[in-house]
Amino acid sequence: MNKKIVIIGASGFVGTRLIEISKNELVVLNFDKQQSQFYKDMTIIGDIRNQDSLDKALRSQEVVVLLAAEHRDDVS
Numbered sequence: 001m002n003k004k005i006v007i008i009g010a011s012g013f014v015g016t017r018l019i020e021i022s023k024n025e026l027v028v029l030n031f032d033k034q035q036s037q038f039y040k041d042m043t044i045i046g047d048i049r050n051q052d053s054l055d056k057a058l059r060s061q062e063v064v065v066l067l068a069a070e071h072r073d074d075v076s
Contacts, residue, residue, distance in 0.1 A: 002027050006061040008048060009068030011036040018065065031057040032068070 003026050007015055010030035019039050022028050030036050030043040031054070046053035048068055058064065 003062045004060060005029070005063040005065065006031055006057055007065045007067060008032070008057075009066065010039075011043065012067070015067045018067070026063075029057065029061065 005022065005026045006029045007018060008031045009015060010019055011032040011034045015030065015032075016036065016038055019028050019030060019036075019042065023039075023042075028039075028042055030039055031046050031048075032043060033045065033047050035045060036043045044053075044057050046057055048054050
């Protein structure tokens, strides 16, 4: 059986690529505040500051990758 992995904050560029290379060998779940443009079926919308939703997303997972970060792309 494939390992279960949750990637926290995988809706961005790096997370999308990580899902792309992992999805055939692992059972991947994306936990993010934003919907993934490419992997909607693997995404659970939630906020890591909400303990209940985070606990639910982590339940029965074997590996956790944290990519979550607050940032703005329009900073000059």
